Amino acid sequence: MRIAAQLRKVSSQWRALLGAGLLVLAAAGAAAQNPPLYTKWVNYTQANGFPAGEVFCVTVDGSRVWAGTEHGLVLLEDGRVKKIFTTADGMVSNAVMSVAVDKQTGDVWIATFGGASVYSAGQFRNYTSLSSGLANDLVYGVAVQGKYVWLATTAGASRLNTYNGSWSIFNETNAPFQEPWAYSIAVSAKKVYIAAWGGGVVVYDIAGQYWRPYTDPDGEMEIVLYRNQGLIHNIVSSVSYNPDTKMFWASTYFGLSGYDGRNWHNYLTKDSGLISNFINGVQSRGNEVWACTQGGLSELDYKTNTWVTYRPDRKTGRGEVLITYPDGKKSRMETPTSLAHNYILNMDFQGKDIWVATAQGLSHGIRQP
Amino acid sequence: MNTQSTAVARLCILAGVLAGSAWPQSALSQTTAPSQATGKTAGQPAAAAPYANMPQQAVPYRRFRKPYQEWYVAPSTLAYDGGARSVPDGDLAHLQAVNIGFLGPLDKDNYDSQYGIPMLHGAQLAVEEANARGGDRGKPFALLVHDDLPLWGASSMAIVDMYFNQHVWAMLGSVDSASTHIELRATLKLELPIMDTATNDPTVTETRIPWLMHDFPDDRQQGYALADYIFNQRKLKKIGLLQVNNRYGREGDRIFFDTARRMRRQPEVVLKFTPSDTDFSSQLHTLNASGIDGLVIWGDARQAGMILKQMRAMGMRQPVFGSSRIAYPEVMKIAGPAAEGLVVVTPLDPTRTDPQWQQFRQRYQARFHTGPDAYAAYAFDGMNVLLAAIQKAGLNRGRIMDALRDYEMKPYRGVSGTAFFDYALNDIAPITFAQIQNGQFVYWPEHRTDWKSKPMGFAR
Numbered sequence: 001m002r003i004a005a006q007l008r009k010v011s012s013q014w015r016a017l018l019g020a021g022l023l024v025l026a027a028a029g030a031a032a033q034n035p036p037l038y039t040k041w042v043n044y045t046q047a048n049g050f051p052a053g054e055v056f057c058v059t060v061d062g063s064r065v066w067a068g069t070e071h072g073l074v075l076l077e078d079g080r081v082k083k084i085f086t087t088a089d090g091m092v093s094n095a096v097m098s099v100a101v102d103k104q105t106g107d108v109w110i111a112t113f114g115g116a117s118v119y120s121a122g123q124f125r126n127y128t129s130l131s132s133g134l135a136n137d138l139v140y141g142v143a144v145q146g147k148y149v150w151l152a153t154t155a156g157a158s159r160l161n162t163y164n165g166s167w168s169i170f171n172e173t174n175a176p177f178q179e180p181w182a183y184s185i186a187v188s189a190k191k192v193y194i195a196a197w198g199g200g201v202v203v204y205d206i207a208g209q210y211w212r213p214y215t216d217p218d219g220e221m222e223i224v225l226y227r228n229q230g231l232i233h234n235i236v237s238s239v240s241y242n243p244d245t246k247m248f249w250a251s252t253y254f255g256l257s258g259y260d261g262r263n264w265h266n267y268l269t270k271d272s273g274l275i276s277n278f279i280n281g282v283q284s285r286g287n288e289v290w291a292c293t294q295g296g297l298s299e300l301d302y303k304t305n306t307w308v309t310y311r312p313d314r315k316t317g318r319g320e321v322l323i324t325y326p327d328g329k330k331s332r333m334e335t336p337t338s339l340a341h342n343y344i345l346n347m348d349f350q351g352k353d354i355w356v357a358t359a360q361g362l363s364h365g366i367r368q369p
Numbered sequence: 370m371n372t373q374s375t376a377v378a379r380l381c382i383l384a385g386v387l388a389g390s391a392w393p394q395s396a397l398s399q400t401t402a403p404s405q406a407t408g409k410t411a412g413q414p415a416a417a418a419p420y421a422n423m424p425q426q427a428v429p430y431r432r433f434r435k436p437y438q439e440w441y442v443a444p445s446t447l448a449y450d451g452g453a454r455s456v457p458d459g460d461l462a463h464l465q466a467v468n469i470g471f472l473g474p475l476d477k478d479n480y481d482s483q484y485g486i487p488m489l490h491g492a493q494l495a496v497e498e499a500n501a502r503g504g505d506r507g508k509p510f511a512l513l514v515h516d517d518l519p520l521w522g523a524s525s526m527a528i529v530d531m532y533f534n535q536h537v538w539a540m541l542g543s544v545d546s547a548s549t550h551i552e553l554r555a556t557l558k559l560e561l562p563i564m565d566t567a568t569n570d571p572t573v574t575e576t577r578i579p580w581l582m583h584d585f586p587d588d589r590q591q592g593y594a595l596a597d598y599i600f601n602q603r604k605l606k607k608i609g610l611l612q613v614n615n616r617y618g619r620e621g622d623r624i625f626f627d628t629a630r631r632m633r634r635q636p637e638v639v640l641k642f643t644p645s646d647t648d649f650s651s652q653l654h655t656l657n658a659s660g661i662d663g664l665v666i667w668g669d670a671r672q673a674g675m676i677l678k679q680m681r682a683m684g685m686r687q688p689v690f691g692s693s694r695i696a697y698p699e700v701m702k703i704a705g706p707a708a709e710g711l712v713v714v715t716p717l718d719p720t721r722t723d724p725q726w727q728q729f730r731q732r733y734q735a736r737f738h739t740g741p742d743a744y745a746a747y748a749f750d751g752m753n754v755l756l757a758a759i760q761k762a763g764l765n766r767g768r769i770m771d772a773l774r775d776y777e778m779k780p781y782r783g784v785s786g787t788a789f790f791d792y793a794l795n796d797i798a799p800i801t802f803a804q805i806q807n808g809q810f811v812y813w814p815e816h817r818t819d820w821k822s823k824p825m826g827f828a829r
Contacts, residue, residue: 218430226437270438
C-alpha cells in the first residue's frame with residue numbers, strides 16, 4: 001500500500017519507468033527533476049562466452065564494441081561476441097588496457113601490458129620498446145589525434161606520427177611531468193590531456209607545442225586543503241575531455257575533479273552523490289560526467305547537480321539506482337537487471353546507450369525513453 | 370644508550386592501547402600502539418591523531434586552517450570492492466609449488482645490489498624455513514627471482530611475467546621507489562599482492578591501492594625523527610642540507626625539509642651532488658660560508674664518508690646527521706676518525722640481544738656466511754607475513770590481500786623488531802638512531818619530544 005501510494009505521486013516519466021520494470025522503493029526526492037535513467041542491463045560474462053575476469057576497457061566504434069580483458073581483445077557486433085583476438089592472432093599481448101579507433105582509417109589501436117598493437121586491414125602490427133619509439137611496454141592508454149597516435153606508458157608518453165613513422169617520447173626530461181608514469185590519454189582538437197600517476201594532469205597544446213601541468217596545489221598527499229582548490233590529488237587515474245562543455249575531467253583515487261578553464265569543481269562522497277572516492281575512470285559528454293568507481297557507476301548531471309549511481313544490489317542481485325538531488329535528498333530504486341559488477345573500470349557511449357567495463361564482465365546499459 | 374635500555378624505551382611514544390584487537394601475532398598480548406591508533410581499532414571511526422605519526426609541528430597548514438579532507442586516517446583507506454575474492458581458488462593439488470615472485474636489484478654492477486642481495490637472502494631464508502615446516506599444506510613455496518635493472522622502467526615487465534607466465538600468488542620487492550611504483554600501477558590492474566620491504570619512498574603507500582604492504586621505515590619516519598632530534602633535542606637552528614641528486618635524495622629529503630620549515634627551522638642552504646661525485650669542496654665551502662651549525666646528508670655511506678673526511682679536513686666542526694643508507698660501516702672505513710659523532714637514523718639495531726634477533730643472525734650467518742643487515746631482516750619478516758597470509762587465505766589473491774589487511778592498526782613482531790601498520794598498511798613504528806662513538810655505531814631508540822612515555826614491553 002505504501003509503495004502504491006508513493007507511485008501515485010511520481011511523474012509520468014516514473015510511470016513509464018515502472019512499466020519497464022523499475023520498482024521505486026523510496027522516493028524522497030521524487031518530486032524533483034529526474035534525469036534519464038538506465039533501467040535495463042545486458043551483461044556479457046563468462047556465462048555467455050565472454051572471457052573471465054576483469055574488463056579493463058571498452059571502446060565503441062559505431063555498431064562495434066571493443067573490450068579489453070586479460071585474456072584478449074573482444075569484438076562484439078550486434079550484441080554478440082564475434083571474435084576474441086589474442087596473441088595467437090598476432091596481437092602483442094593478451095592483457096588489453098585501452099583501445100582507440102582512428103576514425104579516418106578505421107585502424108584499431110590497442111594498448112597492452114606487452115606493448116602496443118594496431119589492427120589494420122585484418123592484420124596486427126606490433127610496437128614494443130625494443131622495436132619502436134614506445135617508451136615502455138606497459139601501455140595503459142591510447143588515443144588518436146589527427147595523424148598522431150598517443151600512448152600512455154609507465155615511463156612517459158609516446159607519440160607516433162602515422163604519416164612518417166617517427167616517434168617522440170615525453171617524460172620528466174622534456175616536459176613538466178612531476179612523475180613520468182602516464183596512465184590515460186584524452187584528446188581534443190587543440191590539446192592532448194595526459195593523466196600522470198603522481199603528476200596530475202599534463203596538457204599539451206598542439207598549436208603552441210608547449211606543455212602545462214595541473215597539479216594538486218596544496219602539495220600534500222594526505223590532505224585536500226580546500227574543496228575546489230584545484231586538482232584534488234596528483235594520483236590521476238584517467239582524464240576525459242568534454243567537447244560540449246569544453247571542460248576536462250580527471251578521476252583520482254581521491255575524488256573527482258573538473259576544470260572549466262577558470263574554476264575547478266571537485267567532488268567527494270561526503271559532499272555529493274559520488275558513490276566512492278576511488279575512481280578508475282571518467283567520461284563526459286553534454287552535461288553528463290560518468291565516474292567509474294569501485295563502488296558503482298556514478299553519473300553527475302553537471303547542469304542540475306543531480307547524481308545517479310548504478311550498482312548491483314548484492315543481496316537481491318537486482319540493479320540498484322541511487323539518486324542524489326541537488327538539495328541533498330536521496331531516493332533509491334531497483335531494476336530487474338543490473339551491472340555485471342559494482343567495480344567499474346571504464347565506460348563508453350553508444351548513442352544514448354552506455355557500455356561499462358566491470359570487474360566481472362561487460363555491461364550494456366539501455367536508457368529508457 | 371645501551372641495548373638494554375633500548376629494549377625498555379624503544380617504543381615509548383604510544384598513546385593508546387589496542388585492547389581487544391585480534392592480533393596477527395598472538396604472542397603480542399599487551400601492547401600499545403603509535404599515536405595514530407589512539408583509542409581506535411580497525412572498523413571504528415578514524416583516529417583524530419595526525420597521519421603517520423606526524424609531529425604536530427609538521428602538520429601542513431596547521432597555523433592556517435583545518436584541511437577539507439584528510440586521507441589515510443580511516444579504516445576505509447584501503448577498502449576494496451573488486452572481484453578478486455570471487456576468482457576460483459588455485460588448485461593446490463595440481464601445483465608443484467606455490468610460486469612467489471621476487472624483484473630486487475641483484476646485478477653486482479648495480480649499486481643498489483648492496484641492498485637487493487641481502488633482501489633476496491632474507492626472503493630466501495624465510496621461504497626455506499617455511500618449506501622445512503611443511504610449506505603450504507604440504508606443497509613447497511618457490512621463490513621466482515627477477516633482477517631489478519637500474520635502467521629506468523626496464524623491470525616494468527617483471528610483474529607481468531610473474532603474473533601471466535609464472536602464475537605467482539604474491540610478490541616481494543623492490544628497493545627502488547620508481548620500480549615499486551611501477552609494480553603498484555601494474556598490480557592495480559592485475560590484482561597481485563605485493564610485500565615491499567625496502568623502499569624508503571612514503572608515497573608507495575599513499576595511493577590507496579590495497580594490494581601493497583610496506584614494512585620498512587620510510588622517509589616520513591626518518592625525516593620526522595631527524596627533525597625532532599636536531600631541532601628539539603639538539604637545539605640546533607641553522608642547518609644545511611646536502612643531498613644526492615637522484616630519486617632517493619630528491620624524494621628522501623623532502624619530508625625533512627618540509628618538517629624543518631614548519632618547525633621554523635628552514636635549512637639555510639640546500640645543495641646537491643651527483644652519485645658519482647668524489648670532490649665536495651664546492652658544496653662544503655658554500656655550506657661553511659652560510660654559517661650553519663649542523664649538516665644533514667641524504668645519501669649513501671660511501672659518499673657520506675667522503676663528505677665527512679673532506680669537511681673535517683677543511684676545519685668544519687659542525688655536527689653531521691644522516692639518512693638510513695649512511696648507517697653502514699663503510700662510512701667509518703672511508704672517513705676514519707672524521708666519522709666520529711655522526712648521527713644517523715637506521716631501520717635496525719643489530720646489537721639487540723633478544724633471542725629472536727640473535728637466533729635469526731645465527732641462522733642467516735650459517736646459510737649465507739655473512740651477517741644480516743636491515744634489508745635482510747625486513748625481507749625475512751615481510752616474506753613471513755606474506756607466507757602466513759597465503760597459508761591463511763589459500764590460493765586466492767583477493768583473500769591474500771585481505772589477510773595482509775588484517776594487520777591494519779596492528780603490530781607484527783619479527784626479527785627486525787616490532788612493526789606497526791597504519792590504515793595504509795605502512796609500517797609507522799618508531800625507528801632507531803645510531804651515533805659513531807669510538808669507531809663503532811651505538812644505537813638508541815627514537816624518542817620524540819612530542820611523545821608521552823608508555824611502556825610497550827618490546828622493542829624494535
